[in-house]
Amino acid sequence: MKHDTPEFAAIAAQGTILRCQVGSGLHGTAVDGQDDRDEMGLCVEPAEYVSGLKRFEQYVFRTQPEGVRSGPGDLDLIVYSLRKWMRLALSGNPTVLLPLFVPANEIVAITELGHDLRANSGRIVSRQAGLRFAGYLRTQRARMLEGSLKVNRPELIAKYGFDTKYAMHMVRLGVQGVELLETGRMTLPIPEPWLSWLRDLRRGKHTQDEAIAAAAELEDRLDRLTRGASPLPEEPDRDWVNRWLVHAYAAA
Structure with a gap:
Protein backbone atom coordinates (compact mmCIF):
# COMPACT_ATOMS: atom_id res chain seq x y z
CA MET A 1 0.00 0.00 0.00
CA LYS A 2 1.30 3.46 -0.89
CA HIS A 3 1.56 5.78 2.10
CA ASP A 4 2.14 9.09 0.29
CA THR A 5 -1.13 9.59 -1.58
CA PRO A 6 -3.08 12.90 -1.57
CA GLU A 7 -5.89 11.08 0.24
CA PHE A 8 -3.55 10.06 3.07
CA ALA A 9 -1.98 13.54 3.12
CA ALA A 10 -5.42 15.07 3.73
CA ILE A 11 -6.22 12.59 6.52
CA ALA A 12 -2.90 13.31 8.22
CA ALA A 13 -3.33 17.07 7.97
CA GLN A 14 -6.92 17.15 9.20
CA GLY A 15 -6.56 14.62 12.01
CA THR A 16 -3.16 15.47 13.52
CA ILE A 17 -3.17 15.77 17.31
CA LEU A 18 0.62 16.00 17.74
CA ARG A 19 3.54 16.62 15.38
CA CYS A 20 7.14 17.22 16.39
CA GLN A 21 10.78 16.84 15.46
CA VAL A 22 12.36 13.42 16.17
CA GLY A 23 15.77 13.46 14.46
CA SER A 24 19.33 14.47 15.27
CA GLY A 25 18.29 18.08 15.75
CA LEU A 26 16.06 16.97 18.60
CA HIS A 27 18.71 14.77 20.20
CA GLY A 28 21.30 17.54 19.89
CA THR A 29 23.67 15.32 17.90
CA ALA A 30 23.50 17.13 14.56
CA VAL A 31 26.87 18.52 13.49
CA ASP A 32 28.03 21.08 10.96
CA GLY A 33 24.62 21.45 9.27
CA GLN A 34 24.84 17.96 7.76
CA ASP A 35 21.42 16.63 8.77
CA ASP A 36 17.95 16.65 7.30
CA ARG A 37 14.89 17.21 9.50
CA ASP A 38 12.88 14.23 10.73
CA GLU A 39 9.35 14.77 12.05
CA MET A 40 6.69 12.45 13.42
CA GLY A 41 2.97 13.04 13.74
CA LEU A 42 0.01 11.25 15.30
CA CYS A 43 -3.45 11.59 13.79
CA VAL A 44 -6.99 10.38 14.40
CA GLU A 45 -8.22 8.95 11.11
CA PRO A 46 -11.88 9.31 9.98
CA ALA A 47 -14.49 6.79 11.17
CA GLU A 48 -14.71 4.99 7.82
CA TYR A 49 -11.02 4.10 8.13
CA VAL A 50 -11.67 2.51 11.52
CA SER A 51 -14.96 0.66 11.13
CA GLY A 52 -15.15 0.30 7.35
CA LEU A 53 -13.05 -1.53 4.79
CA LYS A 54 -10.59 1.31 4.25
CA ARG A 55 -7.43 1.45 6.35
CA PHE A 56 -5.04 4.24 7.26
CA GLU A 57 -1.93 3.35 9.24
CA GLN A 58 0.55 6.04 8.24
CA TYR A 59 1.32 8.85 5.83
CA VAL A 60 4.89 9.38 4.62
CA PHE A 61 6.31 12.51 3.02
CA ARG A 62 9.90 13.00 1.87
CA THR A 63 11.36 16.03 0.14
CA GLN A 64 13.57 13.68 -1.84
CA PRO A 65 12.16 10.88 -4.02
CA GLU A 66 12.09 7.36 -2.59
CA GLY A 67 15.56 5.82 -2.69
CA VAL A 68 17.35 9.20 -2.77
CA ARG A 69 19.34 10.07 0.34
CA SER A 70 18.04 13.08 2.28
CA GLY A 71 20.39 15.97 2.92
CA PRO A 72 20.55 19.32 4.71
CA GLY A 73 17.25 21.17 4.46
CA ASP A 74 15.23 18.10 3.47
CA LEU A 75 12.18 16.95 5.42
CA ASP A 76 11.30 13.34 6.25
CA LEU A 77 7.83 13.16 7.82
CA ILE A 78 5.81 10.18 9.02
CA VAL A 79 2.31 10.57 10.47
CA TYR A 80 0.94 7.47 12.21
CA SER A 81 -2.67 6.68 12.93
CA LEU A 82 -3.12 7.10 16.66
CA ARG A 83 -3.93 3.39 17.07
CA LYS A 84 -0.80 2.24 15.24
CA TRP A 85 1.38 4.71 17.13
CA MET A 86 -0.04 3.49 20.43
CA ARG A 87 0.64 -0.16 19.59
CA LEU A 88 4.26 0.69 18.83
CA ALA A 89 4.57 2.88 21.93
CA LEU A 90 3.21 0.19 24.24
CA SER A 91 5.85 -2.20 22.92
CA GLY A 92 8.54 0.37 23.80
CA ASN A 93 9.67 1.38 20.32
CA PRO A 94 12.43 3.94 21.02
CA THR A 95 11.71 6.41 18.22
CA VAL A 96 7.95 6.22 18.59
CA LEU A 97 8.19 7.19 22.28
CA LEU A 98 9.96 10.49 21.51
CA PRO A 99 6.78 12.61 21.02
CA LEU A 100 5.93 11.98 24.67
CA PHE A 101 9.07 13.81 25.80
CA VAL A 102 9.99 16.45 23.20
CA PRO A 103 10.32 19.97 24.62
CA ALA A 104 7.64 22.47 23.68
CA ASN A 105 9.89 24.32 21.23
CA GLU A 106 10.21 21.17 19.10
CA ILE A 107 6.44 20.70 18.77
CA VAL A 108 5.10 21.74 15.37
CA ALA A 109 1.40 21.21 16.14
CA ILE A 110 -0.59 19.93 19.12
CA THR A 111 -4.25 19.70 20.17
CA GLU A 112 -5.91 19.14 23.53
CA LEU A 113 -5.78 15.38 22.88
CA GLY A 114 -2.06 15.67 22.17
CA HIS A 115 -1.49 17.49 25.46
CA ASP A 116 -3.50 14.86 27.33
CA LEU A 117 -1.49 12.06 25.75
CA ARG A 118 1.83 13.63 26.78
CA ALA A 119 0.53 14.19 30.31
CA ASN A 120 -0.11 10.45 30.67
CA SER A 121 3.22 9.10 29.45
CA GLY A 122 3.57 7.19 32.73
CA ARG A 123 0.68 4.93 31.75
CA ILE A 124 2.30 4.09 28.40
CA VAL A 125 5.98 3.62 29.24
CA SER A 126 7.03 0.42 31.01
CA ARG A 127 9.98 -1.93 31.32
CA SER A 230 13.93 -0.03 37.02
CA PRO A 231 11.17 1.76 38.94
CA LEU A 232 8.91 1.50 35.86
CA PRO A 233 6.02 -0.99 35.88
CA GLU A 234 6.61 -4.30 34.15
CA GLU A 235 3.72 -3.66 31.73
CA PRO A 236 1.92 -0.53 30.50
CA ASP A 237 -1.58 0.29 31.74
CA ARG A 238 -3.40 -1.28 28.80
CA ASP A 239 -6.87 -0.88 30.35
CA TRP A 240 -6.36 2.86 30.70
CA VAL A 241 -4.90 3.07 27.19
CA ASN A 242 -7.90 1.26 25.73
CA ARG A 243 -10.33 3.62 27.46
CA TRP A 244 -8.32 6.64 26.37
CA LEU A 245 -8.25 5.51 22.71
CA VAL A 246 -12.01 4.94 22.69
CA HIS A 247 -12.50 8.43 24.13
CA ALA A 248 -10.06 9.99 21.65
CA TYR A 249 -11.75 8.49 18.61
CA ALA A 250 -15.23 9.24 19.92
CA ALA A 251 -14.26 12.85 20.60
CA ALA A 252 -12.81 13.24 17.12
Whole structure:
Protein backbone atom coordinates (compact mmCIF):
# COMPACT_ATOMS: atom_id res chain seq x y z
CA MET A 1 0.00 0.00 0.00
CA LYS A 2 1.30 3.46 -0.89
CA HIS A 3 1.56 5.78 2.10
CA ASP A 4 2.14 9.09 0.29
CA THR A 5 -1.13 9.59 -1.58
CA PRO A 6 -3.08 12.90 -1.57
CA GLU A 7 -5.89 11.08 0.24
CA PHE A 8 -3.55 10.06 3.07
CA ALA A 9 -1.98 13.54 3.12
CA ALA A 10 -5.42 15.07 3.73
CA ILE A 11 -6.22 12.59 6.52
CA ALA A 12 -2.90 13.31 8.22
CA ALA A 13 -3.33 17.07 7.97
CA GLN A 14 -6.92 17.15 9.20
CA GLY A 15 -6.56 14.62 12.01
CA THR A 16 -3.16 15.47 13.52
CA ILE A 17 -3.17 15.77 17.31
CA LEU A 18 0.62 16.00 17.74
CA ARG A 19 3.54 16.62 15.38
CA CYS A 20 7.14 17.22 16.39
CA GLN A 21 10.78 16.84 15.46
CA VAL A 22 12.36 13.42 16.17
CA GLY A 23 15.77 13.46 14.46
CA SER A 24 19.33 14.47 15.27
CA GLY A 25 18.29 18.08 15.75
CA LEU A 26 16.06 16.97 18.60
CA HIS A 27 18.71 14.77 20.20
CA GLY A 28 21.30 17.54 19.89
CA THR A 29 23.67 15.32 17.90
CA ALA A 30 23.50 17.13 14.56
CA VAL A 31 26.87 18.52 13.49
CA ASP A 32 28.03 21.08 10.96
CA GLY A 33 24.62 21.45 9.27
CA GLN A 34 24.84 17.96 7.76
CA ASP A 35 21.42 16.63 8.77
CA ASP A 36 17.95 16.65 7.30
CA ARG A 37 14.89 17.21 9.50
CA ASP A 38 12.88 14.23 10.73
CA GLU A 39 9.35 14.77 12.05
CA MET A 40 6.69 12.45 13.42
CA GLY A 41 2.97 13.04 13.74
CA LEU A 42 0.01 11.25 15.30
CA CYS A 43 -3.45 11.59 13.79
CA VAL A 44 -6.99 10.38 14.40
CA GLU A 45 -8.22 8.95 11.11
CA PRO A 46 -11.88 9.31 9.98
CA ALA A 47 -14.49 6.79 11.17
CA GLU A 48 -14.71 4.99 7.82
CA TYR A 49 -11.02 4.10 8.13
CA VAL A 50 -11.67 2.51 11.52
CA SER A 51 -14.96 0.66 11.13
CA GLY A 52 -15.15 0.30 7.35
CA LEU A 53 -13.05 -1.53 4.79
CA LYS A 54 -10.59 1.31 4.25
CA ARG A 55 -7.43 1.45 6.35
CA PHE A 56 -5.04 4.24 7.26
CA GLU A 57 -1.93 3.35 9.24
CA GLN A 58 0.55 6.04 8.24
CA TYR A 59 1.32 8.85 5.83
CA VAL A 60 4.89 9.38 4.62
CA PHE A 61 6.31 12.51 3.02
CA ARG A 62 9.90 13.00 1.87
CA THR A 63 11.36 16.03 0.14
CA GLN A 64 13.57 13.68 -1.84
CA PRO A 65 12.16 10.88 -4.02
CA GLU A 66 12.09 7.36 -2.59
CA GLY A 67 15.56 5.82 -2.69
CA VAL A 68 17.35 9.20 -2.77
CA ARG A 69 19.34 10.07 0.34
CA SER A 70 18.04 13.08 2.28
CA GLY A 71 20.39 15.97 2.92
CA PRO A 72 20.55 19.32 4.71
CA GLY A 73 17.25 21.17 4.46
CA ASP A 74 15.23 18.10 3.47
CA LEU A 75 12.18 16.95 5.42
CA ASP A 76 11.30 13.34 6.25
CA LEU A 77 7.83 13.16 7.82
CA ILE A 78 5.81 10.18 9.02
CA VAL A 79 2.31 10.57 10.47
CA TYR A 80 0.94 7.47 12.21
CA SER A 81 -2.67 6.68 12.93
CA LEU A 82 -3.12 7.10 16.66
CA ARG A 83 -3.93 3.39 17.07
CA LYS A 84 -0.80 2.24 15.24
CA TRP A 85 1.38 4.71 17.13
CA MET A 86 -0.04 3.49 20.43
CA ARG A 87 0.64 -0.16 19.59
CA LEU A 88 4.26 0.69 18.83
CA ALA A 89 4.57 2.88 21.93
CA LEU A 90 3.21 0.19 24.24
CA SER A 91 5.85 -2.20 22.92
CA GLY A 92 8.54 0.37 23.80
CA ASN A 93 9.67 1.38 20.32
CA PRO A 94 12.43 3.94 21.02
CA THR A 95 11.71 6.41 18.22
CA VAL A 96 7.95 6.22 18.59
CA LEU A 97 8.19 7.19 22.28
CA LEU A 98 9.96 10.49 21.51
CA PRO A 99 6.78 12.61 21.02
CA LEU A 100 5.93 11.98 24.67
CA PHE A 101 9.07 13.81 25.80
CA VAL A 102 9.99 16.45 23.20
CA PRO A 103 10.32 19.97 24.62
CA ALA A 104 7.64 22.47 23.68
CA ASN A 105 9.89 24.32 21.23
CA GLU A 106 10.21 21.17 19.10
CA ILE A 107 6.44 20.70 18.77
CA VAL A 108 5.10 21.74 15.37
CA ALA A 109 1.40 21.21 16.14
CA ILE A 110 -0.59 19.93 19.12
CA THR A 111 -4.25 19.70 20.17
CA GLU A 112 -5.91 19.14 23.53
CA LEU A 113 -5.78 15.38 22.88
CA GLY A 114 -2.06 15.67 22.17
CA HIS A 115 -1.49 17.49 25.46
CA ASP A 116 -3.50 14.86 27.33
CA LEU A 117 -1.49 12.06 25.75
CA ARG A 118 1.83 13.63 26.78
CA ALA A 119 0.53 14.19 30.31
CA ASN A 120 -0.11 10.45 30.67
CA SER A 121 3.22 9.10 29.45
CA GLY A 122 3.57 7.19 32.73
CA ARG A 123 0.68 4.93 31.75
CA ILE A 124 2.30 4.09 28.40
CA VAL A 125 5.98 3.62 29.24
CA SER A 126 7.03 0.42 31.01
CA ARG A 127 9.98 -1.93 31.32
CA GLN A 128 8.89 -3.33 27.95
CA ALA A 129 10.82 -0.37 26.52
CA GLY A 130 14.00 -1.79 28.05
CA LEU A 131 13.59 -4.96 26.01
CA ARG A 132 13.28 -2.95 22.79
CA PHE A 133 16.16 -0.57 23.53
CA ALA A 134 18.43 -3.45 24.52
CA GLY A 135 17.39 -5.51 21.50
CA TYR A 136 18.15 -2.74 19.03
CA LEU A 137 21.41 -1.92 20.79
CA ARG A 138 22.49 -5.57 20.78
CA THR A 139 21.74 -5.91 17.07
CA GLN A 140 23.56 -2.71 16.13
CA ARG A 141 26.61 -3.60 18.20
CA ALA A 142 26.75 -7.09 16.67
CA ARG A 143 26.59 -5.67 13.15
CA MET A 144 29.39 -3.27 13.90
CA LEU A 145 31.52 -6.05 15.41
CA GLU A 146 30.86 -8.35 12.44
CA GLY A 147 31.37 -5.62 9.86
CA SER A 148 27.96 -6.42 8.36
CA LEU A 149 26.55 -2.89 8.24
CA LYS A 150 24.41 -1.87 5.30
CA VAL A 151 25.05 1.87 5.27
CA ASN A 152 25.01 4.66 2.73
CA ARG A 153 27.77 6.83 4.22
CA PRO A 154 30.93 5.74 2.41
CA GLU A 155 32.40 9.19 2.95
CA LEU A 156 32.51 8.62 6.73
CA ILE A 157 34.10 5.20 6.34
CA ALA A 158 36.69 6.67 3.98
CA LYS A 159 37.48 9.50 6.41
CA TYR A 160 37.36 7.73 9.78
CA GLY A 161 37.53 4.00 8.99
CA PHE A 162 34.00 3.32 10.23
CA ASP A 163 30.50 4.82 10.01
CA THR A 164 30.72 7.32 12.86
CA LYS A 165 27.09 8.40 12.52
CA TYR A 166 25.89 4.81 12.88
CA ALA A 167 28.15 4.36 15.91
CA MET A 168 26.86 7.58 17.45
CA HIS A 169 23.21 6.52 17.05
CA MET A 170 24.05 3.13 18.56
CA VAL A 171 25.49 4.67 21.72
CA ARG A 172 22.78 7.36 21.84
CA LEU A 173 20.14 4.65 21.91
CA GLY A 174 21.75 3.09 24.95
CA VAL A 175 22.10 6.42 26.75
CA GLN A 176 18.45 7.30 26.24
CA GLY A 177 17.24 3.80 27.11
CA VAL A 178 19.09 3.83 30.42
CA GLU A 179 17.70 7.25 31.33
CA LEU A 180 14.15 6.18 30.43
CA LEU A 181 14.39 3.00 32.51
CA GLU A 182 15.89 4.87 35.46
CA THR A 183 13.60 7.92 35.46
CA GLY A 184 10.60 7.27 33.21
CA ARG A 185 11.64 10.25 31.06
CA MET A 186 13.99 11.11 28.20
CA THR A 187 15.78 14.46 28.38
CA LEU A 188 15.90 16.12 24.95
CA PRO A 189 18.39 17.28 23.80
CA ILE A 190 20.62 14.67 25.44
CA PRO A 191 22.27 16.22 28.52
CA GLU A 192 25.99 16.50 29.19
CA PRO A 193 28.42 14.86 29.50
CA TRP A 194 27.05 12.35 27.00
CA LEU A 195 26.06 14.96 24.41
CA SER A 196 29.63 16.16 23.85
CA TRP A 197 30.89 12.55 23.85
CA LEU A 198 28.38 11.59 21.16
CA ARG A 199 29.14 14.62 19.02
CA ASP A 200 32.85 13.88 19.32
CA LEU A 201 32.19 10.28 18.29
CA ARG A 202 30.35 11.46 15.22
CA ARG A 203 33.32 13.69 14.34
CA GLY A 204 35.70 10.72 14.62
CA LYS A 205 37.28 11.78 17.91
CA HIS A 206 36.52 8.39 19.48
CA THR A 207 37.44 5.04 18.00
CA GLN A 208 35.13 2.28 16.88
CA ASP A 209 36.38 0.16 19.77
CA GLU A 210 35.46 2.92 22.23
CA ALA A 211 31.97 3.11 20.74
CA ILE A 212 31.49 -0.65 20.96
CA ALA A 213 32.70 -0.71 24.56
CA ALA A 214 30.33 2.11 25.54
CA ALA A 215 27.43 0.32 23.85
CA ALA A 216 28.25 -2.94 25.66
CA GLU A 217 28.29 -1.22 29.04
CA LEU A 218 24.97 0.53 28.34
CA GLU A 219 23.44 -2.73 27.12
CA ASP A 220 24.42 -4.41 30.39
CA ARG A 221 22.82 -1.58 32.39
CA LEU A 222 19.65 -1.86 30.29
CA ASP A 223 19.47 -5.60 30.93
CA ARG A 224 19.74 -5.09 34.71
CA LEU A 225 17.12 -2.33 34.69
CA THR A 226 14.70 -4.37 32.59
CA ARG A 227 15.03 -7.39 34.87
CA GLY A 228 13.72 -5.38 37.82
CA ALA A 229 16.07 -2.58 38.89
CA SER A 230 13.93 -0.03 37.02
CA PRO A 231 11.17 1.76 38.94
CA LEU A 232 8.91 1.50 35.86
CA PRO A 233 6.02 -0.99 35.88
CA GLU A 234 6.61 -4.30 34.15
CA GLU A 235 3.72 -3.66 31.73
CA PRO A 236 1.92 -0.53 30.50
CA ASP A 237 -1.58 0.29 31.74
CA ARG A 238 -3.40 -1.28 28.80
CA ASP A 239 -6.87 -0.88 30.35
CA TRP A 240 -6.36 2.86 30.70
CA VAL A 241 -4.90 3.07 27.19
CA ASN A 242 -7.90 1.26 25.73
CA ARG A 243 -10.33 3.62 27.46
CA TRP A 244 -8.32 6.64 26.37
CA LEU A 245 -8.25 5.51 22.71
CA VAL A 246 -12.01 4.94 22.69
CA HIS A 247 -12.50 8.43 24.13
CA ALA A 248 -10.06 9.99 21.65
CA TYR A 249 -11.75 8.49 18.61
CA ALA A 250 -15.23 9.24 19.92
CA ALA A 251 -14.26 12.85 20.60
CA ALA A 252 -12.81 13.24 17.12
